[in-house]
Amino acid sequence: MNDVLGYEGKRAVVTGAASGMGAAATDLLVELGAHVTALDVKPVERAGVQSLVVDLRDRAAIDAAVDAVAGPVDAVFSVAGLPGAPFSDVDTVTVNFIAARHLIESLLPKMAPGSAAVCVASNAGLGWQQELEQLVPFVSATDFEGAVAWCEENPKAIYPGYLFSKKALNAWVAWRGTALVKDGIRLNCTNPGPTDTPMMPTFEEQAGKEIIDAFVGPSGRRSTAVEQAWPLLFLNSARSSYVAAEALHVDGGFLGAMTTGQL
Numbered sequence: 001m002n003d004v005l006g007y008e009g010k011r012a013v014v015t016g017a018a019s020g021m022g023a024a025a026t027d028l029l030v031e032l033g034a035h036v037t038a039l040d041v042k043p044v045e046r047a048g049v050q051s052l053v054v055d056l057r058d059r060a061a062i063d064a065a066v067d068a069v070a071g072p073v074d075a076v077f078s079v080a081g082l083p084g085a086p087f088s089d090v091d092t093v094t095v096n097f098i099a100a101r102h103l104i105e106s107l108l109p110k111m112a113p114g115s116a117a118v119c120v121a122s123n124a125g126l127g128w129q130q131e132l133e134q135l136v137p138f139v140s141a142t143d144f145e146g147a148v149a150w151c152e153e154n155p156k157a158i159y160p161g162y163l164f165s166k167k168a169l170n171a172w173v174a175w176r177g178t179a180l181v182k183d184g185i186r187l188n189c190t191n192p193g194p195t196d197t198p199m200m201p202t203f204e205e206q207a208g209k210e211i212i213d214a215f216v217g218p219s220g221r222r223s224t225a226v227e228q229a230w231p232l233l234f235l236n237s238a239r240s241s242y243v244a245a246e247a248l249h250v251d252g253g254f255l256g257a258m259t260t261g262q263l
């Protein structure tokens with residue numbers, strides 16, 4: 001069976017496409033025959049890719065990029081992210097959650113039933129289900145500017161910005177994905193474990209190598225960017241047509257081991 005994921009001739013939008021998981025997803029999509037529009041603060045120099053240089057902290061820049069994307073859009077991969085320090089908590093939440101949400105919401109008019117979007121959250125967002133009282137109003141009742149303003153006004157609530165951004169993504173995917181599936185559009189996310197990408201040295205500096213290693217599951221190793229990219233392609237493909245409002249833990253068994261007390 002050829003083209004089992006069905007990306008040949010499809011239009012995909014990928015954020016964070018210049019590096020790490022986003023670059024890996026872009027490479028796979030191009031190999032599979034998709035037309036890729038890449039959004040990143042850095043240019044993406046890959047043959048066959050439309051590169052739009054966008055700072056995701058800038059709502060107007062996102063809106064201009066959305067205008068430049070030819071529809072229909074079949075698959076959105078929201079992968080871009082900031083690791084927290086040295087970036088501020090507000091910038092981190094803006095790129096990791098507020099911009100991801102705004103981009104996907106803005107692309108919806110170009111997405112037909114059968115299309116899908118996936119966000120990259122993180123195992124750092126584990127425990128979001130216990131914080132729904134705060135998270136649901138934030139993810140469901142704010143627009144771009146309102147969400148940024150709330151973050152600026154509530155520095156303690158969003159500290160540390162990286163964890164808060166990933167909890168917000170999980171909560172939004174569960175909440176919003178529930179409504180979107182009724183229109184035939186699927187929204188999901190992944191929660192990766194430690195992955196060897198250019199972001200990793202920053203995590204090691206911030207948290208210490210021991211803490212990062214503690215998040216390595218029973219597989220005993222970090223994942224590669226490609227091992228994170230394939231599940232993203234799978235979730236956005238027609239092969240996952242009954243998977244919606246879901247978080248897939250791509251963590252080498254970490255969550256299973258933790259849940260059953262084996263870590």
Ligand SMILES: NC(=O)c1ccc[n+]([C@@H]2O[C@H](COP(=O)([O-])OP(=O)(O)OC[C@H]3O[C@@H](n4cnc5c(N)ncnc54)[C@H](O)[C@@H]3O)[C@@H](O)[C@H]2O)c1
Binds near residue numbers: 056057192225
């Ligand atoms: N590496 C890990 O261990 C790990 C683990 C869990 C989740 N994640 C998440 O995976 C996603 C991909 O990260 P990665 O590990 O591939 O890191 P990476 O640093 O290699 O890639 C991040 C990409 O986001 C882009 N980006 C950053 N700020 C931007 C902005 N303001 N506007 C537009 N683009 C911007 C960068 O230019 C870069 O291309 C992120 O959301 C990250 O939080 C990473």
